[in-house]
Amino acid sequence: MSLTDRVPAWTLAVGAMLSVQLGAALSVSLFPAVGAAGTAWLRLTIGAAIFLAWARPAFRTWTLHDLRVPLLLGVVTGLMTLSFLAAIERLPLGTTVAIEFLGPLTVAGVRSRSRRALVWPLLALLGV
Numbered sequence: 001m002s003l004t005d006r007v008p009a010w011t012l013a014v015g016a017m018l019s020v021q022l023g024a025a026l027s028v029s030l031f032p033a034v035g036a037a038g039t040a041w042l043r044l045t046i047g048a049a050i051f052l053a054w055a056r057p058a059f060r061t062w063t064l065h066d067l068r069v070p071l072l073l074g075v076v077t078g079l080m081t082l083s084f085l086a087a088i089e090r091l092p093l094g095t096t097v098a099i100e101f102l103g104p105l106t107v108a109g110v111r112s113r114s115r116r117a118l119v120w121p122l123l124a125l126l127g128v
Contacts, residue, residue, distance in 0.1 A: 024097055027085055036085040043085075044078055098128045 023043060030039045087096045106121040 021097065024084075024088060024093060028088060028093060031085075031089055036089045037082060040078065040082040040085050044081055095128065098124065102128065 027039045027043065030042065034042065084096065084100060087099075102121060102124055105124055109117040109119075109121045
């Protein structure tokens with residue numbers, strides 16, 4: 001039985017949101033010392049270390065072909081984190097996080113196949 005079988009989906013979603021929001025709030029205090037790029041590097045490095053300690057992937061069995069997708073994901077994640085933190089450095093935290101949340105909220109609304117579900121991203125956009 002996996003973790004997702006034992007824990008309700010809404011709990012995982014709330015945990016992920018708390019993690020992102022708390023990380024963003026704590027990042028703001030690092031800007032004067034290391035800037036947005038340094039903060040992005042710290043967040044990604046600490047996150048990678050936690051993941052490696054928890055998941056313990058068997059790297060020795062991976063080929064160069066196997067590494068293409070994880071490396072691409074790492075580059076995209078790094079650029080996204082750097083862009084997000086650079087936006088926080090220039091805009092209010094709440095506004096930046098709200099704009100970032102519009103993407104996943106819109107995808108969820110579109111994937112629900114219900115026109116009523118599209119109301120939520122539209123309301124969020126009006127709020128921003």
